[in-house]
Amino acid sequence: MPAKFVPSFLCIILICSIVDTIALGINRGRGVSKSCKNEIHRNKKLPIPLECPKLSVPHPPSPPLPLITEILEFADQRLAVVYPIVQKFKSLITSDPLGITKTWVGSDLCSYKGFFCDNPPDNKSALAVASIDFNGFQLSAPTLDGFLDQLPDLALFHANSNFFQGIISPNIAKLPYLYELDISNNLFSGPFPSAVLGMNGLTFLDIRFNFFSGSVPPQLFTQPLDALFLNDNNFMTRLPDKLGSTHILYLTLADNKFTGPLPGGIFEAFSSLTEVILLNNQLTGCLPYEIGLLKEAIVFDAGNNQLTGPLPLSLACLEKVEQLSFDGNRLFGMVPELVCEMENLVNLSLANNYFTMVGPLCRILIEKGVLDVRNNCIPDLPFQRSVVECANFFAHSKLCPDMWSYTYVPFSCSN
Numbered sequence: 001m002p003a004k005f006v007p008s009f010l011c012i013i014l015i016c017s018i019v020d021t022i023a024l025g026i027n028r029g030r031g032v033s034k035s036c037k038n039e040i041h042r043n044k045k046l047p048i049p050l051e052c053p054k055l056s057v058p059h060p061p062s063p064p065l066p067l068i069t070e071i072l073e074f075a076d077q078r079l080a081v082v083y084p085i086v087q088k089f090k091s092l093i094t095s096d097p098l099g100i101t102k103t104w105v106g107s108d109l110c111s112y113k114g115f116f117c118d119n120p121p122d123n124k125s126a127l128a129v130a131s132i133d134f135n136g137f138q139l140s141a142p143t144l145d146g147f148l149d150q151l152p153d154l155a156l157f158h159a160n161s162n163f164f165q166g167i168i169s170p171n172i173a174k175l176p177y178l179y180e181l182d183i184s185n186n187l188f189s190g191p192f193p194s195a196v197l198g199m200n201g202l203t204f205l206d207i208r209f210n211f212f213s214g215s216v217p218p219q220l221f222t223q224p225l226d227a228l229f230l231n232d233n234n235f236m237t238r239l240p241d242k243l244g245s246t247h248i249l250y251l252t253l254a255d256n257k258f259t260g261p262l263p264g265g266i267f268e269a270f271s272s273l274t275e276v277i278l279l280n281n282q283l284t285g286c287l288p289y290e291i292g293l294l295k296e297a298i299v300f301d302a303g304n305n306q307l308t309g310p311l312p313l314s315l316a317c318l319e320k321v322e323q324l325s326f327d328g329n330r331l332f333g334m335v336p337e338l339v340c341e342m343e344n345l346v347n348l349s350l351a352n353n354y355f356t357m358v359g360p361l362c363r364i365l366i367e368k369g370v371l372d373v374r375n376n377c378i379p380d381l382p383f384q385r386s387v388v389e390c391a392n393f394f395a396h397s398k399l400c401p402d403m404w405s406y407t408y409v410p411f412s413c414s415n
């Protein structure tokens with residue numbers, strides 16, 4: 001499969017996430033230029049300089065720098081400093097089908113395609129490269145090392161849909177202002193870039209559609225991030241058993257190899273999540289009743305895993321949920337009528353499981369096209385598994401521990 005090929009169902013996630021992201025007001029792509037017009041750097045409370053001379057800087061000092069800067073005049077010293085870094089990166093680019101780097105010439109870095117300048121937070125009269133938006137540029141380079149980590153005033157780095165490779169330098173931890181990092185849909189590999197763990201200003205991390213592998217450090221989930229997209233990598237790890245509180249609103253772990261059960265202990269931390277996408281992993285075990293703590297969830301998708309057991313009644317606590325999917329698991333029992341009563345449901349996908357019963361309220365949802373229970377074991381409905389297939393499954397299926405919890409709603413659903 002070519003690296004850039006994105007199966008259509010993943011596109012849906014991708015598009016949804018992007019739409020959501022835009023709705024969130026987080027700058028991606030187009031948003032960047034907008035924020036560049038205003039102010040890229042957040043207003044940090046900075047010490048006010050003792051004297052604020054009205055500086056006009058027609059002639060920057062000419063320090064003893066390499067030859068090239070002697071003939072180029074930079075609007076600010078900070079641009080002179082990063083100029084050779086940008087030029088070095090340019091020389092590493094092996095493919096540039098859109099001719100982007102043709103514009104990366106001369107001393108006016110702020111006019112280079114993909115580069116945006118702003119006053120850095122530590123000196124409002126200086127000018128620096130504050131934002132990079134390479135989204136969709138299709139550039140190839142063997143590494144971002146020595147580039148991304150050497151742009152000290154960077155607040156946003158968006159480089160989705162390029163062919164960048166290598167690992168992410170631990171030195172990015174030293175970028176004090178970086179708050180959005182999007183390197184999705186590239187060819188990065190290696191372990192999770194744990195440098196981001198120390199970056200307390202980072203609110204948006206999107207590394208989906210790469211080749212990262214290994215485990216995901218649990219501390220990541222408690223970073224002050226709003227959005228975390230890890231989907232479509234090769235992460236192979238269990239979810240942590242317990243988490244402190246998380247700020248994350250959008251959590252997408254789809255298309256990795258997350259294994260083991262969904263620990264009941266993480267749902268309290270996830271209670272403010274709006275979107276949880278666990279699609280296409282290798283999660284096993286029974287659903288914990290604590291799933292009912294996801295009170296803010298609008299989308300919850302645990303499709304194509306190996307989850308088993310019944311649906312806990314506490315699911316009905318997800319009052320805001322519009323899209324709920326357990327498609328392609330090994331769930332069985334009755335589809336709880338309480339779940340079919342949830343007011344905001346637009347799509348409840350339980351197809352390709354082993355449910356045996358649906359009550360009258362759920363049948364109304366089937367008629368409306370909201371509930372999909374195809375390919376289950378419901379005797380009087382069409383498009384079900386064969387009797388043999390169902391008998392085989394039930395001969396080998398195990399009950400869940402704590403069966404009592406499936407009919408028990410131990411916390412109040414209504415506020």
Ligand SMILES: *[C@@H]1O[C@H](CO)[C@@H](O)[C@H](O)[C@H]1NC(C)=O
Nearest residue numbers: 055057076077123125126127
């Ligand atoms: C702020 O930036 C301006 C322009 O680069 C520079 O001349 C000035 O020395 C800087 N001030 C401080 C306190 O660094």
Ligand SMILES: *[C@@H]1O[C@H](CO)[C@@H](O)[C@H](O)[C@H]1NC(C)=O
Nearest residue numbers: 301303323325327347348349
């Ligand atoms: C409902 O959700 C399932 C699983 O996520 C998806 O495959 C299906 O296309 C959705 N149906 C509609 C009508 O949106």
